[in-house]
Amino acid sequence: MQNNFLAILILLLSTVGLFGQTEQNITAAFNNSPLKEAILKVESISNKEFYFEETWLKGYYVTTSFKNEPLRAVLEGLFSNTNINYVLKDNKVILLKNTYVYTELPTDFFNEVTQKENSIESKSNAPIFQEEYTNSHTVYKKKIVTIGKQRPNTSNNTYVLTGVFKNFNTGEPLANLSISTVDRSKYAITDSEGKYSIRLPYGLNKLETNLLGFEKIRQDVIMYGDGSLDIELLENSESLEEVVVKSNKDANVRDAVVGVTNINIESIKTIPLVLGERDVLKVATTMPGIKTAGEGSSGFNVRGGRSDQNLILLDDAVLYNPSHFLGFFSAVNPFTTGSMEIYKASIPAEYGGRLSSVFDIETKSGNMEKFVGEGSIGPITANLALEIPVVKEKASLIAGFRATYSDWILRSLDEDKLKNSEASFYDGIVKYKHNIDNDNSIQGTVYFSKDRFSITSDSIFDYSNRLISLKYNHAISDKSKAELILVNSQYQYEVNYEADANQNFEFDYQLNEYEAKLNFNYKLNNKHRLSYGLSSKLYVIDPGNINPIGENSDVLAKSIDREKGLESAIYLADLFEVNKKFLLDLGLRYSFYSALGPATQNIYTSGVPKSDSSIEEVKEFGNNESIKTYGGLEYRFSARYLLGTDFSVKAGFNRTIQYLHLLSTNTTQSPTDIWKLSDLNIEPQRANQYSLGFFKNLSEKDIEFSLEGYYKTMDDILDYKIGAQLIMNDELETELLQGEGKAYGIEFLIKKNSGRFNGYVGYSYSRSKVKLDSQLEQERVNNGEFFSANYDKPHDFSLVANYKLTKRFSFSANFTYQTGRPITYPIGRYVFAGEEQVLYSDRNQFRIPDYYRLDLGVNIEGNHKLDKLAHSFINISVYNVLGRNNPYSVFFVNEAGEIKAYKTSIFSIPVPTITYNFKF
Numbered sequence: 001m002q003n004n005f006l007a008i009l010i011l012l013l014s015t016v017g018l019f020g021q022t023e024q025n026i027t028a029a030f031n032n033s034p035l036k037e038a039i040l041k042v043e044s045i046s047n048k049e050f051y052f053e054e055t056w057l058k059g060y061y062v063t064t065s066f067k068n069e070p071l072r073a074v075l076e077g078l079f080s081n082t083n084i085n086y087v088l089k090d091n092k093v094i095l096l097k098n099t100y101v102y103t104e105l106p107t108d109f110f111n112e113v114t115q116k117e118n119s120i121e122s123k124s125n126a127p128i129f130q131e132e133y134t135n136s137h138t139v140y141k142k143k144i145v146t147i148g149k150q151r152p153n154t155s156n157n158t159y160v161l162t163g164v165f166k167n168f169n170t171g172e173p174l175a176n177l178s179i180s181t182v183d184r185s186k187y188a189i190t191d192s193e194g195k196y197s198i199r200l201p202y203g204l205n206k207l208e209t210n211l212l213g214f215e216k217i218r219q220d221v222i223m224y225g226d227g228s229l230d231i232e233l234l235e236n237s238e239s240l241e242e243v244v245v246k247s248n249k250d251a252n253v254r255d256a257v258v259g260v261t262n263i264n265i266e267s268i269k270t271i272p273l274v275l276g277e278r279d280v281l282k283v284a285t286t287m288p289g290i291k292t293a294g295e296g297s298s299g300f301n302v303r304g305g306r307s308d309q310n311l312i313l314l315d316d317a318v319l320y321n322p323s324h325f326l327g328f329f330s331a332v333n334p335f336t337t338g339s340m341e342i343y344k345a346s347i348p349a350e351y352g353g354r355l356s357s358v359f360d361i362e363t364k365s366g367n368m369e370k371f372v373g374e375g376s377i378g379p380i381t382a383n384l385a386l387e388i389p390v391v392k393e394k395a396s397l398i399a400g401f402r403a404t405y406s407d408w409i410l411r412s413l414d415e416d417k418l419k420n421s422e423a424s425f426y427d428g429i430v431k432y433k434h435n436i437d438n439d440n441s442i443q444g445t446v447y448f449s450k451d452r453f454s455i456t457s458d459s460i461f462d463y464s465n466r467l468i469s470l471k472y473n474h475a476i477s478d479k480s481k482a483e484l485i486l487v488n489s490q491y492q493y494e495v496n497y498e499a500d501a502n503q504n505f506e507f508d509y510q511l512n513e514y515e516a517k518l519n520f521n522y523k524l525n526n527k528h529r530l531s532y533g534l535s536s537k538l539y540v541i542d543p544g545n546i547n548p549i550g551e552n553s554d555v556l557a558k559s560i561d562r563e564k565g566l567e568s569a570i571y572l573a574d575l576f577e578v579n580k581k582f583l584l585d586l587g588l589r590y591s592f593y594s595a596l597g598p599a600t601q602n603i604y605t606s607g608v609p610k611s612d613s614s615i616e617e618v619k620e621f622g623n624n625e626s627i628k629t630y631g632g633l634e635y636r637f638s639a640r641y642l643l644g645t646d647f648s649v650k651a652g653f654n655r656t657i658q659y660l661h662l663l664s665t666n667t668t669q670s671p672t673d674i675w676k677l678s679d680l681n682i683e684p685q686r687a688n689q690y691s692l693g694f695f696k697n698l699s700e701k702d703i704e705f706s707l708e709g710y711y712k713t714m715d716d717i718l719d720y721k722i723g724a725q726l727i728m729n730d731e732l733e734t735e736l737l738q739g740e741g742k743a744y745g746i747e748f749l750i751k752k753n754s755g756r757f758n759g760y761v762g763y764s765y766s767r768s769k770v771k772l773d774s775q776l777e778q779e780r781v782n783n784g785e786f787f788s789a790n791y792d793k794p795h796d797f798s799l800v801a802n803y804k805l806t807k808r809f810s811f812s813a814n815f816t817y818q819t820g821r822p823i824t825y826p827i828g829r830y831v832f833a834g835e836e837q838v839l840y841s842d843r844n845q846f847r848i849p850d851y852y853r854l855d856l857g858v859n860i861e862g863n864h865k866l867d868k869l870a871h872s873f874i875n876i877s878v879y880n881v882l883g884r885n886n887p888y889s890v891f892f893v894n895e896a897g898e899i900k901a902y903k904t905s906i907f908s909i910p911v912p913t914i915t916y917n918f919k920f
Helices: 002-014 035-046 071-078 112-118 266-270 280-284 407-411
Strands: 026-034 049-051 061-069 084-089 092-097 138-147 158-167 178-181 187-189 195-201 203-210 216-223 231-233 260-263 310-314 337-343 357-363 372-377 381-391 395-404 422-435 440-454 459-475 480-497 505-523 528-548 563-577 582-596 599-604 615-621 626-644 647-658 660-663 674-677 685-698 703-720 736-752 757-771 795-804 809-818 826-832 835-840 851-861 871-879 887-895 898-905 911-919
Touching: 026 035, 026 071, 035 049, 035 061, 035 071, 035 092, 061 071, 071 084, 158 216, 178 195, 187 195, 195 203, 195 216, 216 231, 260 280, 280 337, 280 357, 381 422, 528 674, 563 674, 660 703
Parallel strands: 049 092, 138 216, 158 231, 310 357
Antiparallel strands: 026 061, 084 092, 158 195, 178 187, 178 203, 203 216, 260 337, 337 357, 372 381, 372 911, 381 395, 395 422, 422 440, 440 459, 459 480, 480 505, 505 528, 528 563, 563 582, 582 626, 599 615, 626 647, 647 685, 660 674, 685 703, 703 736, 736 757, 757 795, 795 809, 809 851, 826 835, 851 871, 871 911, 887 898
């Protein structure tokens, strides 16, 4: 009670002279006048002295008028749209920033319980913060900030804080940053433009940020009203080495999506890979649920899906062939890549056209403040990326170029047939971004890659990717934003054969895709965040042209008719927070596809195999005439329920439709495979996937656990008949089979994200099976029973570990084990028509030997002097330390009447590499 009486005494003394005074009425007019100028004018009229800090008044202008108004009314009018309060004392007017001075005691002032509830300190979401230091990084405390204007008797309990997080060095927005109260009861994630919105209670709130590679801060914020706070963060150079794969702090537990993998681009430099090349897509294959058919193979198999069932996007444009150098390297430049998210299950409703996954790769924006660069020199490749500010703080350019000088590797092999071979590639990317103002920005990307290889002396293969994308972002309001995306993707290849003058020819193939998308995001309220939009894409495929080379060639010129198809979609999604524990991500997508003319389509007699002899009718379709339409509703549902602040269970259901198919007789995706559109005779592929996962974090140790299971069914997936001719075939449908597939599995992942020792362990048990059944014996495989897919590998184990000895020296290891993939073996002989024939097993009944490999690396950082011309990083690694002769494939040869089995390997000996990286 003594403290209460003391407070009363102070208050009474401070309010002496506040009452009983006669105020002079004021008449004044202001037209866009600075607030300071307006105050000085009122001061001269009222004959009172004003006390204030000039910096508080900067940026405020007044347009209003007063006629014979009392001083209090004038002051209220001047300060109505500011955070300035005031107090009158004698002949003085004292201005206050944010703070309100009460001139009378609340009626319940002596009620200590109520007083505690109304105190600023009690509104804090956590105990008073003390600056904190951990083994991995420092937590920096920022100066306290007051938002809004304190008012008496406010009825609001919560207010909204908005703002933008940016990179202090570059001015670029920081996406996917987590800002939360210390107890995690309130949190938000920044969008692609670095913007955030978080609702906080009245009074003092203690916030913290989390983003890999940037300083972690604690920010005290006093909320008196809605307002904004922009923050710039410094990069934390040490933390880039501490984590291999990192998702947002607690996002893996709190988000509704299941089956999502985030790859941190900066940290992959320590993972030892073949020939020392950083490779974002190869790192992805070390994660559970993402596999390849073999070492050095192209394409990916995600949760039992085929390689053509993955939508690989580079700045919103489709990358059709994601590999270089016969599958050893990815076609994505690691020095220009900013982020990569892989959706294995909860595919957002925005995306469509593929059954299994989406690889969403985004190029980072260039530095808008200063010219910087990064590059590397390795045994077979060189890489350089430059970031150029065009308009300071507004526009930037990033350009990357990579090339190889790898022919010496093929010439050094023991195999004589390969000594005259060649294999080279290059790729380049340029991205321009311009922030027009706070509400509008535009960015454009151009990418081109080209490969050239010749494994035999008579054939030269060339293939290339070209991407062009343009995106315009517009903030309609604080709650709504839109983006318009225009893209073009092109994939083409050529084969030049010159060995026999009578058979010399050149062959070319080309696919073009044009797409327009319009996406909207709208925050309806605190419970619902809507996203919706529409898209349309046009496919144009030239399936092949063959032309003779030279006058003596007997090859006849031939062209396969062009294919066209239009795929359109509309979608709506709602992120619905039912309550603090239960979160729903609900999405619906309706896709519609039409095969377009001009085209010639065969109609076959039902009940008999498709062949020349079973053609009933040949239909002709004119230009852009609809040949056949398909469509359907695609469901994208997922849910999260919090079992604790760091433990959740998630479930999801996805239905997807794919109208484009990849045809290949190879085990893995090949540069010379062909893409086929759905038409009158080929149905689109469809899939349903059910997912369930448990996610747990140990925040104090920065460790994440996840356990996920899935079951997937697929319909109308394409396969081919034995001995099928897929290239330059006018009646391609006669060689194809459509069947069903199923895949199921369980995935386990544990990640330690920071500390001297960090990394992750991943394991999955999965199966992928195919069933090709038909009433026609000629179109039935394996008696119509399920058989293992070519890429079915039940057991898959990966270990990636890093140990930081000092700030400059660290060690890394990568261990992989996989079950051998399926293969069809010869199991006997028989005589038919006087000739001995080989009897083969059921398709994919046997397996090649299991695969395992250990890679080790030493990473040496240059010294950290700030005045250096360039900062360096050296990686010394050994690929396949154990010298394991892992078979890539097994084939059989009939030698003198005896069937002999041979296996091929890619790297059967340890491969040492030294790569020099630099940054300036």
